[in-house]
Amino acid sequence: MFQNAAIIGVGQSAYTRRPEPGQTALHFMRDAVVAALDDARLNAKDIQGMAVASFSLAPDSAVDLAWKLGLSLRWLAQDTNGGSAGMSMLGNALRAVETGTAETVLILGGDATGLAGYAKVAANYNTATQKHLSPLGHGGPNGVYALVASRQIKKYGLEKSDYGHIAIAQREWAAKNPYAVYRAPLTMDEYLAAPLVADPLSRYDCVPVVAGAQAIIVARPDRAPKGRPGVRVRAHRASYNYDNQEGDGLQTGISTFASELWQEAGVRPDDIDVASIYDDYPTMVLAQSSDLGLIPGNDLARFCRVTIGERRFPMNTWGGMLSAGQPGGHAGGLNGISEAVLQCQHRAGERQVKAARLAVTTGYGMTMYRYGGTAAAAILERVE
Amino acid sequence: MSAGVPIWRCAGCGVAYFPEPLLCPRCHGGKFESGRVHEALIEEVSVIRHMIGQENWQPRRIASVLATGGPRMTVGLRDESGPGATIELFEEGTAPFGRAKSSA
Incomplete structure (x- = not known):
């Protein structure tokens, strides 16, 4: 448990499917930084450390961004772990503050690649993708997770509509999130009638890419705004290249540390009030939830139809990326953390889960060849 | 186009890999014998x-396959072969493809 480090502020930019001409990732990141500083009631000069992740920085790096933001720092990190970058940066920032390396750390992620830019990122994600997948016309991550989804459907006896329960429930939450790009109600008929993108995945199974940014501030707990409950991280774990791509992708790196995570946190899966599970695809929501032990009996179909379908468990309460949008994989991992913080502080407005006190958040990403190779999770707690 | 797809078999423990590793993930040996695998199960x-x-965009088919005596890999399919079929593998550039086995 982190005793001397807590999350004291969150902020985000607007999200948009199509940025205006001249509107770059840096503009969105600036907006998120300003919002997070305002939320934490800090000035930019109070920030002593920064962690950043973005597909859009090159040829700049983290220090160039610090320069553009006017931040003079004594701790700086740039993270490349895709969908788990947010969680990875959170862990590093907590340790930096806990050890006194920096008193206040800004965690930042954002992108504005546009669809064409994202297509280039997807086709050149790593050497394996560039050499062995892109020439197939594999469709980027959609194609990769289509094959994982086929395995999951076969192994667990799922139906297409099971993924629909996740997409539809999250859309209901998104209706209460003014930042979400898709807020109109989604019916099962609409879900099932949506065009296939990469069989068996259809439109509402695939995360929509948006332009946007997220920021979080980690600091000593006594730097938190007065009168607001703090959010402490009871446990944090991460995993990188957990199985050398030799498995089926239906487990994630979370499976390697889940029991340790719960043990360190001193709570159990059924103690959790609200969950932010990285949702690039419903398939991976189920894989991570299974790894965490959130699915009783590991009955994935029942979890979809009853637990989520009947709204018995609040998951991805900002709408998830499937409805709110994915501002690049990097910032995508930060929005779930931000939502968990707001829920624990009872600041989630219309989507507030009653008396939320404990949250689990995850990140998952870096599609190396057959599935993602990075994952991380944390247990967050409201502290009065 | 060349017949088969390259694989790298660890000289220490005999496990085959695709793509090429630097060290064997199983035994961490650094020596590999390169070879080619010609068939796979979809x-x-x-x-x-x-x-x-x-x-x-024109629809394209891809498949996850288990190469005979070798690793799992993702291939482009050049015909309507489906799950359970054994296909022959070939390489275009650096990418693996497959199609139904010729009857010859």
Whole structure:
């Protein structure tokens, strides 16, 4: 448990499917930084450390961004772990503050690649993708997770509509999130009638890419705004290249540390009030939830139809990326953390889960060849 | 186009890999014997019907396959072969493809 480090502020930019001409990732990141500083009631000069992740920085790096933001720092990190970058940066920032390396750390992620830019990122994600997948016309991550989804459907006896329960429930939450790009109600008929993108995945199974940014501030707990409950991280774990791509992708790196995570946190899966599970695809929501032990009996179909379908468990309460949008994989991992913080502080407005006190958040990403190779999770707690 | 797909078999423990590793993930040996694998069993298939950023995209089929005596890999399918079928593998550039075995 982190005793001397807590999350004291969150902020985000607007999200948009199509940025205006001249509107770059840096503009969105600036907006998120300003919002997070305002939320934490800090000035930019109070920030002593920064962690950043973005597909859009090159040829700049983290220090160039610090320069553009006017931040003079004594701790700086740039993270490349895709969908788990947010969680990875959170862990590093907590340790930096806990050890006194920096008193206040800004965690930042954002992108504005546009669809064409994202297509280039997807086709050149790593050497394996560039050499062995892109020439197939594999469709980027959609194609990769289509094959994982086929395995999951076969192994667990799922139906297409099971993924629909996740997409539809999250859309209901998104209706209460003014930042979400898709807020109109989604019916099962609409879900099932949506065009296939990469069989068996259809439109509402695939995360929509948006332009946007997220920021979080980690600091000593006594730097938190007065009168607001703090959010402490009871446990944090991460995993990188957990199985050398030799498995089926239906487990994630979370499976390697889940029991340790719960043990360190001193709570159990059924103690959790609200969950932010990285949702690039419903398939991976189920894989991570299974790894965490959130699915009783590991009955994935029942979890979809009853637990989520009947709204018995609040998951991805900002709408998830499937409805709110994915501002690049990097910032995508930060929005779930931000939502968990707001829920624990009872600041989630219309989507507030009653008396939320404990949250689990995850990140998952870096599609190396057959599935993602990075994952991380944390247990967050409201502290009065 | 060349017949088969390259694999790298660890000289220490005999496990075959694709793509090429630097060290064997199983025994961490650093020596590999390169070879080619010519057949694979199709496990899952997807049809890529939409490609982000592309207009006039023509659907393409891809498959996750278990190479005979070798690793799992993702291949482009050049015909309507489906799960359970054994296909022959070939390489175009650096990418693995497959199609139904010729009857010859």
